[in-house]
Every structure is written in structure tokens, then in C-alpha cells.
Amino acid sequence: MTLKLTESTLSKCFWANSSYVFIEPLEVYMIFALAVDRLIALNFVVLYRTVNRNKYLLILVTPGILIGFIFLVVSMIQLDDSDVDPCILPNSMPPNVSNIWNQYNLWGAVATLLVYIYTYMVVYCCTFKNKTEKNIVIQKAILNTVIVGAAVFSVSSVLSASLIAVTSNMKDPPLDPDTVSTYAVIPGLISYSCNFYVYYWRSTDYRNAFIKQLCCGKVLTTQDKVVSVMSVSNVSVSKRATLL
Secondary structure (H helix, E strand, O other), X not given: OOOOOOOEEHHHHHHHOHHXXXXXXXXXXXXXXXXXXXXXXXXXXXXXXXXXXXXXXXXXXXXXXXXXXXXXXXXXXXXXXXXXXXXXXXXHOOHHHHHHHHHHHHHHHHHXXXXXXXXXXXXXXXXXXXXXXXXXXXXXXXXXXXXXHHHHHHHXXXXXXXXXXXXHHOOOOOOOHHHHHHHOHHHHHHHHHHHHHHHHHHOHHHHHHHHHHHOOOHHHHHHHHHHHHHHHHHHHHHHHHXXX
């Protein structure tokens, strides 16, 4: 954009951004699906732990893949050689598809935020049968994780979608809509990666799973062996002490 080299045709711009035309709607849906997954995990604990994992993931992911393909195919059908400047993701789709894409992003972000709020309310209003100190600590940890996730999502994806939607629908916007669409992607990108860092920071279980994935299981396997050896040694010492 700085060098004035972003002018293109709709057809060329679409094929340059085609992978993003598919991935972007999928990512918006998956962030929503992750919020729903957390809600299910907190409300249906037994079902969540016993359900067939492959089927559950297939049901959870398939709608997002279909939505991505719909945006991709509909855009391909309506391509022409009209001028596009600058060639950015919102401009790489036909105007009517781009408008639907903006609305989808905005309402997808709002729906995700509402699920987070509902999850917070459910956990906050949840009453444990045995209100032990351990249960209270667990409840606070869950609440804090939900709050952090909702806060990061609000200042990233919700902000990005809102800026694009508002400036695109204003008659005389104070800022150029194309410029806003270009730079609004920055907070949007944060929302696509923030969940990893939030769960890595807030959850020991997720942290261990992530480390196992990143290190191919070597780090945790080594740790498990050390813990196992120490446990066996402690048991042996205890038995000797008892015999003595």
C-alpha cells in the first residue's frame, strides 16, 4: 500500500487470498466452537469425558469447514475483472459476499462473547454439594480463565469485526474503510492465537498437553519416568522402615 502496488483485479486478488477466504471464516467459527466446548466441559462433565472423541471433534469442526467452503465457492462464482485497490482480504471477495463476511465475523464474535458470559454465569452460580476449600479454589480458577479468555477476545476479535462493520456501513466515515479493514486485521490476528497462550498460562492440564505436542512427548515422558522412579524409591524406603 505504501508503494502504491496494491491495485489489482477482483479475480487476481481473490486467487492471491483464496486460502484466507476459506480459513478466515473457519477460524471465526472455531473460536466460537472452543467457547462452546468449554461450556459443555463445565456443564456435562461425565458426558464430556466419556463421549467418542473422534465423533465429537468431527461434529464440532465440520460446520466451520462447510462455512469456509461456502464463502470460497460463492466468491468464485461471482468473480469478475473489476479493479480492486488495495488488494486485501475484505476486497478479495465480491462486494455482496464481503458484506456478508463482515456481518458473519461480527455476529460470530458477539455469539462467542455471549457464550463466554453464559459460561461465567453458570460457573459463578454453580453450587457445590460439598463446599470445601478445594472446590472453591477450582471454581475461582475456572472463573479467572473464563474472564481472561473473554477479555482477550473482546479487545481482539470483537474490536476487529466491529471496526470493519461500522466503517463499512457508514455513509461518511471519518476514516477510510479500506485502511480500517487493512489494519483491523491486527487485533483480529491476536484472537486467532491468544487461546493457546491463555490456556497455557491458566491450565496445568493444557500446559502439559501443549508441551507434549511441542516436544513430541519427550519432556513429559522423562519427567514421568523420574516421578515414577522417585515414587518406587519412596515406597521401597517405606517398606524397609516398616520391616525395621
